[in-house]
Amino acid sequence: MTAGRPANYDLAGKRVWVAGHRGLVGSALVRRLASENCEILTVGRDTVDLRRQADVERWMEQAKPDAIFEAAATVGGIFTNENRPAEFLYDNLAIETNIIEAARRVGVGKLLFLGSSCIYPRLAPQPIPENALLTGPLEPTNQWYALAKIAGSMLCQAYRRQYGLDFISTMPTNLYGPGDNFELATSHVIPALMAKAHAAKAKGGAEIVVWGTGTPRREFLYVDDLADALVFLMKNYSDEEHINVGTGSEITIKELATLIARVVGADGKLRFDSKMSDGTPRKLVDSTRLLSMGWRPRTGLEQGLRQTYDWYLKSAAARS
Numbered sequence: 117m118t119a120g121r122p123a124n125y126d127l128a129g130k131r132v133w134v135a136g137h138r139g140l141v142g143s144a145l146v147r148r149l150a151s152e153n154c155e156i157l158t159v160g161r162d163t164v165d166l167r168r169q170a171d172v173e174r175w176m177e178q179a180k181p182d183a184i185f186e187a188a189a190t191v192g193g194i195f196t197n198e199n200r201p202a203e204f205l206y207d208n209l210a211i212e213t214n215i216i217e218a219a220r221r222v223g224v225g226k227l228l229f230l231g232s233s234c235i236y237p238r239l240a241p242q243p244i245p246e247n248a249l250l251t252g253p254l255e256p257t258n259q260w261y262a263l264a265k266i267a268g269s270m271l272c273q274a275y276r277r278q279y280g281l282d283f284i285s286t287m288p289t290n291l292y293g294p295g296d297n298f299e300l301a302t303s304h305v306i307p308a309l310m311a312k313a314h315a316a317k318a319k320g321g322a323e324i325v326v327w328g329t330g331t332p333r334r335e336f337l338y339v340d341d342l343a344d345a346l347v348f349l350m351k352n353y354s355d356e357e358h359i360n361v362g363t364g365s366e367i368t369i370k371e372l373a374t375l376i377a378r379v380v381g382a383d384g385k386l387r388f389d390s391k392m393s394d395g396t397p398r399k400l401v402d403s404t405r406l407l408s409m410g411w412r413p414r415t416g417l418e419q420g421l422r423q424t425y426d427w428y429l430k431s432a433a434a435r436s
């Protein structure tokens with residue numbers, strides 16, 4: 117364990133870089149940080165390619181952030197994870213190593229790294245405690261992404277040990293919410309099923325195709341709740357062990373599809389396409405450590421799905 121660092125970091129008056137501010141998590145962080153008394157820094161990929169070390173060093177030397185939320189990553193759902201292994205491994209290794217090393221060079225005071233619950237072994241005990249990391253083989257459909265995220269988390273640990281830096285890492289469960297990617301080939305299950313249910317409704321009750329068998333179970337966290345947890349952890353957590361962020365509730369994909377169809381108002385039948393992968397059978401993280409610090413999620417799944425669908429309708433309307 118790292119030696120006695122005070123676990124309260126004050127964001128007031130700080131320059132805070134949200135890396136990946138256009139993504140699902142980054143945009144929620146920008147919304148959440150608006151109510152903190154800090155200066156939010158962002159930079160687009162047109163200006164800085166985070167996979168290029170020289171770009172990242174140049175930006176960091178000029179921006180001089182005090183704190184960083186490292187929410188930039190190449191991400192996607194089960195299908196795109198399986199089909200773009202090189203990008204999922206290379207991009208994520210490059211982005212995280214570039215940001216973490218540049219943060220050391222310019223003297224960033226605190227860095228929070230975003231991992232993912234897919235870092236855990238495919239058949240980890242449920243709910244998954246933090247110490248299940250590296251105790252068994254990974255889920256093959258997302259092993260490339262998982263390996264990169266494991267390296268990023270370990271890098272924070274190594275920088276704490278060798279340089280005494282206050283870099284922490286968090287492992288959120290499956291996320292959803294406003295700002296998500298709704299493209300069917302690359303998206304995660306919630307936006308995919310929402311877009312499919314919406315299209316089925318428009319066709320007057322057409323069937324909704326659900327990938328896999330419908331039996332896997334997943335835990336879902338509303339992204340604005342995640343952003344709130346990340347700000348809480350930035351302020352209150354300082355330890356070398358990564359920390360899980362979840363809700364404690366899980367649902368089968370079949371139940372989820374039924375709920376999404378209800379929220380969208382689609383009454384077509386569900387059809388399960390078992391040629392598509394199920395992925396890991398269950399992925400419920402044990403959030404006891406975070407909950408014992410006093411943080412709680414606020415948004416139930418149905419409410420979060422309704423808010424996400426409202427956002428989708430507005431954004432789809434804006435595109436047309």
Ligand code: GDP
Pocket residue numbers: 192193194195234258290302303304305306308309325326327328332334369392393394395396
């Ligand atoms: P995962 O948690 O890494 O497996 O990520 P996903 O959100 O992509 O998938 C979660 C589960 O939902 C898997 O069992 C998928 O097979 C299932 N699923 C059902 N329909 C869909 C769909 O249309 N898109 C995606 N991405 N997953 C789906």
